[in-house]
Amino acid sequence: MNPFxxxxxxxxxxxxxxxxxxxxxxxxxxxxxxxxxxxxxxDRHLLFVVSQTGEPAAFLPALSAAQFRTxxxxxxxxTWNDGDDPVAALSGFFDNRDVPAAPHLLVDDTMWATVxxxxxxxxxxxxxxxxxxxxxxxxxxxxxxEIDALRRASAxxxxxxxxxxxxxxDAVGLTEAELAGRIESFLTDAGGxxxxxxxxxxxxxxxxxxxxxxxxxxIRAGEPVVLDFGARVDGYPGDQTRTLVFGGDPRERxxxxxxxxxxxxxxxxxxxxxxxxxGSVDDAARSVIEDAGYGDAFVHRTGHGVGLDVHEPPNIAAxxxxxxxxxxxxxxxxxxxxxxxFGVRIEDLVVVTESGCERLNHTPRGWEC
Numbered sequence: 001m002n003p004f005x006x007x008x009x010x011x012x013x014x015x016x017x018x019x020x021x022x023x024x025x026x027x028x029x030x031x032x033x034x035x036x037x038x039x040x041x042x043d044r045h046l047l048f049v050v051s052q053t054g055e056p057a058a059f060l061p062a063l064s065a066a067q068f069r070t071x072x073x074x075x076x077x078x079t080w081n082d083g084d085d086p087v088a089a090l091s092g093f094f095d096n097r098d099v100p101a102a103p104h105l106l107v108d109d110t111m112w113a114t115v116x117x118x119x120x121x122x123x124x125x126x127x128x129x130x131x132x133x134x135x136x137x138x139x140x141x142x143x144x145x146e147i148d149a150l151r152r153a154s155a156x157x158x159x160x161x162x163x164x165x166x167x168x169x170d171a172v173g174l175t176e177a178e179l180a181g182r183i184e185s186f187l188t189d190a191g192g193x194x195x196x197x198x199x200x201x202x203x204x205x206x207x208x209x210x211x212x213x214x215x216x217x218x219i220r221a222g223e224p225v226v227l228d229f230g231a232r233v234d235g236y237p238g239d240q241t242r243t244l245v246f247g248g249d250p251r252e253r254x255x256x257x258x259x260x261x262x263x264x265x266x267x268x269x270x271x272x273x274x275x276x277x278x279g280s281v282d283d284a285a286r287s288v289i290e291d292a293g294y295g296d297a298f299v300h301r302t303g304h305g306v307g308l309d310v311h312e313p314p315n316i317a318a319x320x321x322x323x324x325x326x327x328x329x330x331x332x333x334x335x336x337x338x339x340x341x342f343g344v345r346i347e348d349l350v351v352v353t354e355s356g357c358e359r360l361n362h363t364p365r366g367w368e369c
Contacts, residue, residue, distance in 0.1 A: 003145045005073045007138065008034045008056055014134040015052045021103035023050040023131055024119060028110045029308045030131050032235060033139060035072040041112055045086045048074070049097055059093045091122040099123065106131045139307055140314065141327030146236060146307065147351055150329055152191070153238035154349055154360035157230045159190035161242055161363045164227065168369045169247035172221045176201040176214035183229050187238075192231025196239055196310050200228035207243070207343035210300055210335060221247030224254050224342045224367065226335075230310075237310045239331055241347035245367045254344075257294065257336050258367050261344045264288035264334040265365070268302055268316075272332070272350055272357035278320040285334040286318065294336045303331040306349055328352045329360075 001009075011023060011034065025031040025048040032038045035048060035058075044061040057076035060068055065079045078096065080089035099105075102125035107116060109130050120126060142150070163186040164171075164179075171179060180199040187195070201214040207226035219225060224245055230238030243258060250258070268285035282302040289298045303316030306329050314322045316330055333347030348361040 002073055003143050004034055004036045006143070008050060010138050011134055012050055012052065012056070014138065015050065015106075018106070018134050019104060020106045020129065020134070021052060022097075022099055023106045023134065024108065024111070025049075025131065026108045026111045026115060028108055030108050030110075030135055033135070033308055035074055037068055037072050038235065041110070041115075044082075045080075045090060045115060045118065047090070047093075047115075049093075049099070051097060051099065054098065057093075057097055059090060087118050087121055090118060094122055101125060103127075104129065106133055136313060139312070140305070141325055142307060142329050142351065143327070147327070147329065149234040149236035150238075150306065150349060150351070151360055153196075153230060153233040153236050154240065156187055156190035156192040156233060157238035157240040158361055158363045160186035160192070160229065160231075161227070161240060163189070165244065165363075165369045167246070169221070171219050171225075171369075172247035174219050175216045176203055176206065176219070177216060179219060179225075179227075180214040180229075183227065184231075187229065187231040190231075192233060192238065194232050196230035196232055196237030200226060200241075202226040202343060204342055205340050208337045208339050208341060210337060210343070210345070219246055222250055224250060224258070224344060226343050226345055228345065228347065235308055237306060239306060239310060239347065239349055240361045240363070241333055241335075241345045242363065242365065243344045243346065243367060244369055246369055250367060254342060255367070257338070257342075258344050260289060260292040260294060261334055261336055261346050262365055264298075265332055265346045265348070268332045268334060269348065269350060269357065269359060272324065272352060274324055274326055274352060274354065276324055278314045278316045278322045278324060278330075279318055281316050281324075281332070282318050282320070285332070289334060289336060297336045297338055298334060299337060300335065302334055303347075305330045324352045326352050326354050 047059040062079040228241040264285040271284035301317035305312040335345030337343040350357040
């Protein structure tokens with residue numbers, strides 16, 4: 001049995017515990033997680049229904065049927081044509097799948113309102129919840145196929161970072177946008193696919209803005225540059241941050257702040273093990289930065305879960321009492337941001353193991369090129 005079918009079986013088992021009659025997915029991350037099929041929502045209704053019992057089934061426009069059958073494990077497929085009334089066809093599909101007259105349905109969190117209206121029109125007495133009520137906890141713990149994809153995405157980010165470091169003084173004079181373009185080319189060369197997110201190159205004072213992407217400011221010798229980037233491999237994203245200095249040594253305060261962030265990240269990674277809370281990992285990083293006098297300059301959580309979505313549970317944030325379990329994957333990325341001066345952030349992805357964690361990124365974490 002392939003991992004997609006195994007995940008669907010886990011969801012089907014969870015439906016019984018939740019009291020829901022069926023899960024209804026549309027194109028998006030949940031459908032991708034359960035079937036491997038990846039495409040955006042479109043104007044034609046495409047649904048995947050998992051009931052408490054019986055065979056999961058897809059409701060597809062006829063033009064998508066061959067592709068869906070080829071790319072997924074799903075055995076039960078019903079189609080409708082452009083000349084059909086899709087709502088009438090959907091009503092028949094629900095009837096064929098023994099969806100009750102007054103079901104409790106868990107619908108995709110990202111389902112368009114127009115699609116939900118049509119679902120309600122064929123089951124007007126339905127009560128509705130969110131698919132995440134059963135899917136989120138299953139997605140929290142990555143299976144072997146997911147961890148392998150995250151490893152390979154992280155390796156691509158490592159290879160790209162090595163190529164960036166090799167630029168050395170040649171990076172001086174490039175604009176942030178030009179350096180971002182180089183990074184994206186390096187990610188492609190390393191086997192990455194689409195970008196995980198818009199590449200961040202924050203030089204000097206730009207680096208003090210955590211979500212600055214890149215602009216026309218030129219890289220200057222001796223100043224810190226925050227680099228945050230990644231690309232997807234088999235649908236799973238890389239996400240790595242390093243803060244580098246090109247073409248010379250940084251001034252003393254930059255080195256001091258960089259060392260604080262590096263120690264905070266090491267403390268947080270060292271705190272990761274099964275049974276500890278997500279909040280305690282945040283505390284480990286935050287206490288190092290606060291003790292160094294920069295607590296007010298650490299303005300975000302220590303990390304975020306990573307899976308098919310770049311940002312998903314668990315949040316590695318103060319007060320989060322979620323207990324870490326083997327298979328959970330997340331970033332560890334403390335930072336210090338000094339408004340108008342510079343910023344420093346260091347980030348790796350980790351996966352919780354039976355005895356601690358596996359670090360997925362392996363490039364040096366210093367500022368040196």
